[in-house]
Amino acid sequence: MNTPAPAPPTKVIPPETGYYYLQSLRASKLPRGQLRELQARRLRAALTFAASTVSIYRDMFRERSLTPADVRSADDLRKLPLYSKADIMRGQEEAMKEGGAAGARLITSSGTTGRPSALARSREAVAVNRALGFRKMTELGIRPWSKVATLWAPQKYWRSQVEGGVAKPVTGLYDLPITFLGRTLPNILTLWVDPRDPGRDRRTLASFDPEYVYSRPSHLRRMARKSGPNLGISPKAIMATGEIVTETGVRELRSAYGAKVIRSYGAAGVGSLAGECLYESGLHTWEDYKVYEVLKDGDAVSPGEVGELVITVLHRDVIPLIRFRTGDLVRLGADDRCECGSSMRRLSSIEGREDDCVVGKDGERFLATEVSDYLESKFGLRDFQLVQRGMFEFGLLLTADNLEWYKGGSGVKEYLEEIVGSPVNLEVRPRSDDDYWVKTRPVVCKVL
DSSP states (O other), rough: OSSOOOOOOOOOTTTHHHHHHHHHHHHHHHHHHHHHHHHHHHHHHHHHHHHHHHHHHHHHHHHHTTOGGOSGGGGGGSOOBBBBBHHHHHHHHHHHHHHTTTTTTEOOOOOOTTTEEEEEHHHHHHHHHHHHHHHHHHTTTTTTOEEEEEEEOGGGGGHHHTTTTOOOOOOOOOOTTTTTTTTTTTEEEEOOEEEEOOOHHHHHHHOOOOOOOOEEEHHHHHHHHHHHTTTOOSSSSEESSSSOEEEOHHHHHHHHOOSSEEEEEEETTTTTEEEEEEEEEOEEEEETEEEEEETTTTOOOOOTTTEEEEEEEOOOOOOOOOSSSEEEEEOOOOOOTTTTTTOOOEEEEEEEESSSSEEOOOOOEEEHHHHHHHHHHHOOOOEEEEEETTEEEEEEEEOOOHHHHHHHOSHHHHHHHHHSSSSOOOHHHHHHHGGGOOOOEEEEOOOO
């Protein structure tokens, strides 16, 4: 199963991708003031397009007695309402009925936090996101001849396809552009991995010897633990994406692979949202094509604080995203110029979904990264999932090796009782095989 299947032909890359790529390279080095001016011009154009083509936005402007011209900058977006995924899906249905989705491409979410959903993306949206992928590769030193390995653990609902020998096309950031006449170049490896047998994946990687590895951090960590000190590869950088990664996880990956750990963040239907550069000083946002708001109780947070990420896209699309609530918690970073030369604001960290937390006494929320990092560093837990089923009811799913060690005396229960301020019931049980096929969510709250 772990022998890499020939990569399927990559979908046609719109030729205008090159135009957006060159534009994005220039924008990434603009002074902060000029970047804000560029963002404001594109914002007005995006809102004008949305109001003229999508009924939910047209109705919104009319009901509020506003026009797109009343939103002169990103600061004026607060005049507009926030939109949820359900709102966007309803708007997409209306747009498709009106014929607005002709030539669109459907981008499907992973379904980790619910049923998979498919958002229609226009040709322009695909081209812009491909261009941003090119830019990020350029900033990381990846060239067309660089050896890049993409490791992908399939979701549960793809499992039968993989076990049947059918490879679903991978649409990650780094495997898209480097193709020639529909065939993947020999310096690109796309590997469907088996999370339950990372040793075979390691041998495949060792024979390929990549310079860059793009994967979910949980699988790379599992591979390192199972393989011991002889991984057989020495990449320049690990691109960790698709899951939160704790500080313990970053240190573990750096030690195991002897490489920089570059965090990347995106969302299905929205595209790439942020990524670190080689200076590892935070995740650079793409402010030339998106507006980022980090809100807590409706108000903008200050640098260093955590809030929900709200996105407005600045290009035309089937259903343009305006003040779209991602449901992801992020920590706002600095907006000074990075050593790499970029003046785009950074996110210090991605903290997980809003309901990836533990609710403590007085309603205080303990973030998934905080809880996960403590359980990893203090108790050595790996590949676990902690579920808060009720205020004082918890479940802890552990792998076989952790179960053997746990034996009820690890101190996890005492840690949770300190958080919630009361005795708790903690049920510990093994993880099923199917759990290895899903995106890792180490902390899940079901009381919100």
